[in-house]
Amino acid sequence: MTAFQPADLKLLGDLIQERFGLMFDGVRQEILASRLQPRMRELRLDSARAYYEYLRFHPQRDAEFERLPALVTNNETYFFRETRQFEILIDHVFPEHRRVAPARPLRLLSAGCSSGEEPYSLAITLQNAGLTQVGNAWEIEACDLNPERIARAREGLYDETSLRACDPETRGRYFTAEDRRFRLKDRYRGGLRFFEANLLAPHFTLARRYDVILCRNLLIYLCDSAFESVIGRFAHSLVPGGYLLLGHSESLFDRATEFEPVVLGGSVIYRKPPAR
Ligand SMILES: C[S@@+](CC[C@H](N)C(=O)[O-])C[C@H]1O[C@@H](n2cnc3c(N)ncnc32)[C@H](O)[C@@H]1O
Structure with a gap:
């Protein structure tokens, strides 16, 4: 049996917050315990304290730190x-982009894309609105820190749970059944590029500038300093006048940022002020 003493979980939680900006305080300590348990079994460690000591002192600690964020996120x-936010892109952001920069595609980033459901849904919605990749109307890039999720996104093969908001007609239109899983049809997979990235890695910068960054349901897990660091990196990576879209339970309200609601x-979406 694995022992999870609250004091040891606190030590682990503090270490994880310090290194990755992820918060596991209060009730989230239990979530941390359940996410770490399989890995601790693999390592034959029988307590949270033993895992903490492994992370601090074991010769393999750097490799363990590499794999840790994917284990706990x-x-x-x-x-x-x-x-709803996709409709805003179609109704407001695309027409504006066409006026301001008609010669180039709208560049979008899905930051924290997990296994790709978000950027693929966006690509499908854009195609349905007549904004085709063939006409070079848009490019979507998508990143996540978890390599296993990025591999799944590239594969485009999904379980029932990923399609839980899709009615039978939607499933038939966009997916092909494969055993008990669902493969996204090829025509919805063009124009997307997936890559691994930890938005909080020291000195990390995004290589390109984007017109729109979607970062939904990631910031809620971050402590204040990590939240602000990620928002600062997005501000740097957006073109002047570019847009930032957050999840329903995330907001920049009461935060000192350069974004305007x-x-x-x-x-509510957020805008980096346009160049004067
Ligand atoms: C809850 S999922 C949200 C997925 C999608 N954006 C959505 O709203 O459905 C959060 C994702 O953010 C990723 N993530 C968390 N911290 C990250 C970081 N520092 N850098 C990159 N990705 C991160 C996790 O691996 C996870 O796949």
């Missing part, structure tokens, strides 16, 4: 989650 996602279609 929440990868929950599904197709067509919070699609904009109400569009009844939702």
